[in-house]
Amino acid sequence: MSQLSRARPRARVLSIFTLALGAVSVVGLGACTSSGARGDTTAPQPNVKIAATDETVVTEPVVTQPGVTATTAAALAAVADTLPTATSVQAASSTTAASPQAGTDAVVLTEAEVAEFEQQLDEIDQLLTGVNADLSQD
Amino acid sequence: MTTPRRSAKSMLMIGAVVVTAGAALVVPSSAQAATPSSATTDELPARLKRACLRIPNLQIRTDNFITRLNGDASTRGSLLWLQAQIDDANAKGRTQLATVLENRLAVRTQTLEVLTHRQERLANLIERCRNHGVDV
Numbered sequence: 001m002s003q004l005s006r007a008r009p010r011a012r013v014l015s016i017f018t019l020a021l022g023a024v025s026v027v028g029l030g031a032c033t034s035s036g037a038r039g040d041t042t043a044p045q046p047n048v049k050i051a052a053t054d055e056t057v058v059t060e061p062v063v064t065q066p067g068v069t070a071t072t073a074a075a076l077a078a079v080a081d082t083l084p085t086a087t088s089v090q091a092a093s094s095t096t097a098a099s100p101q102a103g104t105d106a107v108v109l110t111e112a113e114v115a116e117f118e119q120q121l122d123e124i125d126q127l128l129t130g131v132n133a134d135l136s137q138d
Numbered sequence: 139m140t141t142p143r144r145s146a147k148s149m150l151m152i153g154a155v156v157v158t159a160g161a162a163l164v165v166p167s168s169a170q171a172a173t174p175s176s177a178t179t180d181e182l183p184a185r186l187k188r189a190c191l192r193i194p195n196l197q198i199r200t201d202n203f204i205t206r207l208n209g210d211a212s213t214r215g216s217l218l219w220l221q222a223q224i225d226d227a228n229a230k231g232r233t234q235l236a237t238v239l240e241n242r243l244a245v246r247t248q249t250l251e252v253l254t255h256r257q258e259r260l261a262n263l264i265e266r267c268r269n270h271g272v273d274v
Binding site: 114 | 206
């Protein structure tokens with residue numbers, strides 16, 4: 001009887017601990033999923049955020065301050081000309097969303113394609129080595 | 139009616155099930171971290187470029203061999219030179235040497251054909267390199 005009474009609270013504590021452990025693992029997984037963490041070992045790439053606002057880029061003439069040379073002001077103005085406008089940013093954003101390869105004419109590379117490419121070259125290399133050995137007999 | 143012992147047992151079983159379910163969900167996401175797919179994908183352009191850069195030398199070697207095999211009777215190793223050697227061996231009555239040289243000529247004739255095909259293949263590979271933005 002005394003053994004039974006001692007075992008009962010111990011089992012209850014154990015079961016509560018097990019339940020808590022399960023709950024913690026589920027909550028931890030939920031946190032990982034919501035944060036987007038995937039456990040990649042590669043260095044994290046910064047997210048490219050393109051703000052598609054109605055603001056236009058200020059291209060007002062740069063006032064040359066004392067100590068700022070005219071060359072610097074001209075350079076600033078040149079940089080300002082190259083900054084994207086709201087329209088171009090929206091266009092770029094929609095293009096990027098449509099296809100990640102947009103903007104480059106290069107065909108998408110696959111592991112199989114590169115391996116096959118390398119294999120063909122190895123084969124030709126081997127053939128040439130064999131021909132060389134054959135010709136050296138003469 | 140359930141005994142307290144059985145109730146504790148069932149609680150333990152429920153807990154074990156929850157832990158197992160949690161682990162089953164967590165383990166695949168950790169396994170994903172070990173997948174080297176992104177590293178492999180990143181190195182593909184470099185591998186392709188390296189392969190493409192091998193092509194010019196392979197072309198030179200192929201062209202040289204084709205030129206040599208197509209050479210005249212005075213070019214050592216050419217098909218005509220080998221034929222001249224066969225004729226000479228036959229004239230001297232060295233039949234075994236003539237047979238060996240004839241066999242060699244047969245192989246070399248096929249070699250010339252294979253090399254011509256490889257030359258075309260190399261040209262196609264260069265085209266593929268250009269399609270991927272690699273100038274050779």
